[in-house]
Amino acid sequence: MLVTVERDGPVAVVTMNRPEAMNALSSALRAELAAAFAALDADDTVCAVVLTGSGTRAFTAGLDLKELGEQGLSAANAETPTANPVKAIEQCRKPVIGAINGVAITGGFEVALACDILLASENARFADTHARVGIMPGWGLSQKLSRMIGISRAKELSLSGNFLDARTACEWGLVNRVVAADELLSAAKALAADIASADPAMTQAYKALIDDGFALPFGEALALEHATSSARNAQVKGGEVEERRKAVMERGRSQQG
Numbered sequence: 393m394l395v396t397v398e399r400d401g402p403v404a405v406v407t408m409n410r411p412e413a414m415n416a417l418s419s420a421l422r423a424e425l426a427a428a429f430a431a432l433d434a435d436d437t438v439c440a441v442v443l444t445g446s447g448t449r450a451f452t453a454g455l456d457l458k459e460l461g462e463q464g465l466s467a468a469n470a471e472t473p474t475a476n477p478v479k480a481i482e483q484c485r486k487p488v489i490g491a492i493n494g495v496a497i498t499g500g501f502e503v504a505l506a507c508d509i510l511l512a513s514e515n516a517r518f519a520d521t522h523a524r525v526g527i528m529p530g531w532g533l534s535q536k537l538s539r540m541i542g543i544s545r546a547k548e549l550s551l552s553g554n555f556l557d558a559r560t561a562c563e564w565g566l567v568n569r570v571v572a573a574d575e576l577l578s579a580a581k582a583l584a585a586d587i588a589s590a591d592p593a594m595t596q597a598y599k600a601l602i603d604d605g606f607a608l609p610f611g612e613a614l615a616l617e618h619a620t621s622s623a624r625n626a627q628v629k630g631g632e633v634e635e636r637r638k639a640v641m642e643r644g645r646s647q648q649g
Contacts, residue, residue: 395424397432402439402588403581404432411447416456417499422477429480429488439588439595441484442580443507444491448515448573451492452500457525478531481506485596487587491580492516492558492567502531505540508599510566511580513573516558518566524553539606541566597624 398405406428408415415421432438445451474480481488481503490507497519504510504518520537522529538546541564549556558570571579587595601620605613 393424394418394421395428397428399438400581401585402437402592403442403584404435404438404440405442405444405577405581406432407444407446408452409446411445411449413456414450414453414495415445415447415500416453417477417503418456418459419475421456423475425477426475426480429477429484430474432486433480433484436592438486439592440584441486441488442491442577442584443481443488443503444577444580445493448494450494450500451490451496451516452503453495454497454499454501454521476531478502478506482532485599486592487584487595487599489580489584489587491576492518493573493576495519495555498522498525498529498533499531501537502529502533505533505536506531509568509583511576511583512558512561512567512570513576514558514570515573516561516567516570518549518556518561519553520550521553523551 394408394410396407396409398407406425408417408421408425410416410418410421417425429441432441487509488507490504490510492504492510492512494513494515495517496504498521501518501520520529520533522533528534534550537550540546545564548554556564556566558567561567562570597620601617605616608616
């Protein structure tokens with residue numbers, strides 16, 4: 393299998409499993425990855441997802457250029473949404489944590505950027521080689537990266553094709569934190585379990601509000617938040633708030649200990 397899915401309670405771990413090719417995104421792997429995320433999105437028992445790559449060398453080295461050299465670039469551009477892994481990750485209502493275990497290059501960088509949260513091992517490195525390969529990004533990198541790390545830094549990476557190491561990626565705000573390689577998956581799963589412990593419907597609605605608002609001008613985003621909160625909060629009963637307040641306080645005490 394080019395993509396494996398393992399379950400740990402409400403957390404699903406998705407692994408791109410083509411280590412001999414640095415988990416390069418062949419057409420078959422892209423289709424399996426998209427199908428896996430579509431299935432997880434439809435599974436009500438899954439509350440959070442971790443995405444990683446097999447082995448220690450690569451999260452994914454991006455599109456399989458050898459395959460595209462035979463098929464032509466139109467093979468990737470013409471894919472339906474059901475075979476587009478980035479679109480499938482983006483459309484997954486469950487929070488997705490990218491556990492970046494090695495290099496994430498070009499199309500692999502775009503897969504990483506489709507995740508909601510990124511944790512990186514000390515071995516992780518990022519590179520955008522679209523300009524050097526001579527193709528334009530089509531999965532969102534040219535627009536997402538500048539919004540995450542600033543337009544000048546994004547231009548530096550994308551126009552040079554240089555690698556960005558994990559520590560600098562963290563300093564620039566691309567990844568949330570860097571952990572030891574042998575602790576990466578456990579850290580990602582622990583964070584996913586924390587997220588999964590909240591009410592799934594609320595988590596999904598909050599994720600959607602953040603994403604939808606981020607795509608709008610600030611004033612419109614505030615209006616969206618006001619409209620969403622007014623409609624949703626009106627349905628919450630006082631007793632429910634009190635029960636959840638006690639649970640939050642108890643959880644806070646346990647985390648301090």
